[in-house]
Amino acid sequence: MAIEVRVPTILRSYTGGSKIVEGAGDTLSGLLDDLDAKHSGLKGRLITPEGGLHRFVNIYVNDEDVRFLGALDAKLNDGDSITILPAVAGGALGFAAAAAFFGR
Amino acid sequence: MARYESLLDACGGTPLVGLPRLSPTVPEGAPPVRLWAKLEDRNPTGSIKDRPALYMVRDAEESGRLRPGDTILEPTSGNTGIALAMVAKLRGYRLVCVMPENVSSERIQLLRMYGAEIIFSPAAGGSNQAVAVAKQISAEHPDWVMLFQYGNAANARAHYETTGPELLHDLPTITHFVAGLGTTGTLMGTGRYLREKVEDIQIVAAEPRYGELVYGLRNIDEGYVPELYDATVLNRRFSVSTRDAVLRTRQLVEVEGIFAGFSSGAILHAALAVAHEAVKAGKRADVAFVICDGGWKYLSTGAYGGTLTDAEEALEGQLWA
Numbered sequence: 001m002a003i004e005v006r007v008p009t010i011l012r013s014y015t016g017g018s019k020i021v022e023g024a025g026d027t028l029s030g031l032l033d034d035l036d037a038k039h040s041g042l043k044g045r046l047i048t049p050e051g052g053l054h055r056f057v058n059i060y061v062n063d064e065d066v067r068f069l070g071a072l073d074a075k076l077n078d079g080d081s082i083t084i085l086p087a088v089a090g091g092a093l094g095f096a097a098a099a100a101f102f103g104r
Numbered sequence: 105m106a107r108y109e110s111l112l113d114a115c116g117g118t119p120l121v122g123l124p125r126l127s128p129t130v131p132e133g134a135p136p137v138r139l140w141a142k143l144e145d146r147n148p149t150g151s152i153k154d155r156p157a158l159y160m161v162r163d164a165e166e167s168g169r170l171r172p173g174d175t176i177l178e179p180t181s182g183n184t185g186i187a188l189a190m191v192a193k194l195r196g197y198r199l200v201c202v203m204p205e206n207v208s209s210e211r212i213q214l215l216r217m218y219g220a221e222i223i224f225s226p227a228a229g230g231s232n233q234a235v236a237v238a239k240q241i242s243a244e245h246p247d248w249v250m251l252f253q254y255g256n257a258a259n260a261r262a263h264y265e266t267t268g269p270e271l272l273h274d275l276p277t278i279t280h281f282v283a284g285l286g287t288t289g290t291l292m293g294t295g296r297y298l299r300e301k302v303e304d305i306q307i308v309a310a311e312p313r314y315g316e317l318v319y320g321l322r323n324i325d326e327g328y329v330p331e332l333y334d335a336t337v338l339n340r341r342f343s344v345s346t347r348d349a350v351l352r353t354r355q356l357v358e359v360e361g362i363f364a365g366f367s368s369g370a371i372l373h374a375a376l377a378v379a380h381e382a383v384k385a386g387k388r389a390d391v392a393f394v395i396c397d398g399g400w401k402y403l404s405t406g407a408y409g410g411t412l413t414d415a416e417e418a419l420e421g422q423l424w425a
Contacts, residue, residue, distance in 0.1 A: 056327025063343050064343070068341055086327045
């Protein structure tokens, strides 16, 4: 069995357009290495040069934010479902306009 | 207390009600696991946003940023806009909202009734166009005041000083607090207060997982984390799909008679997850969660009827929380 990974639109250029890819690994870190071997460059969009999760990337294991489960050390099991999403705030339009005002 | 000098004084003090039917059943002899809903739809304009709107305006008044007759500018189409419109009316300010022209008619009608002026940005232009319009307005009116709820400390302070103490007063045995994650104000303010007062309190975030269109950024670096957000206040963070949110919203009204908006359903979904874990672990739990608003503003989506798949399709591409 494998681990199913849902890839957001903006990262599908790395997966040949695929919305769902499969990978393997005992930890999130291991899974990302495995994915990067198949989809070169993907890991570099999720992890910073310092080795942490990118600030604007959220990764969920079975709907739970991985940052509260050990981040890259989070333990994974076969059959887990992983979702990768860009960080956006609720009411995205409001924040986008607001952020523009404040030059953020 | 049931008598107030004005509507603004009636903000907060909302009821906390038990959910005996939706709370999980525990084995005989096991400690109780109970769900409690804080009915924030009982605020003056019908949502939890009345608390931060009032606090942000008062804070701007006290700091001298906002003076009588000033114009407040808020690029939002949601509950914060409606709450600000009421506060602005009663405190003597003009409110201008910037929003895309394809938002629900309930919101436009409500904002107009409260006296807000609306500047529309073209629906076809998406959020990029809305940002362009907002920038242009800002340049033309540098004297207009923006409260910026995502980075305004008074937003979180409203919950630290009101929502948190109310919860602890009504439920001294509280073990978990679950709320929605948008501006993060509710969780940051209430969470900080409860952490100071309740040993081992669990602060749990429920975040809406929207359809793909909502995440239509060009690249990851266009993402955004609200300035108010501090991950150390939280213990866990759940991403809740549209389908799960709709399912729980329907259960709320069908099982407990609470007619709520979809963000409340998403929060209930996370609350039920931690409640069931407590049952499994054989631990006592008093899980309090937030009903953000009533369902009235969302009836036109059609997502309260039909199959879950119909509802999911109706909400596709919409910001339902």
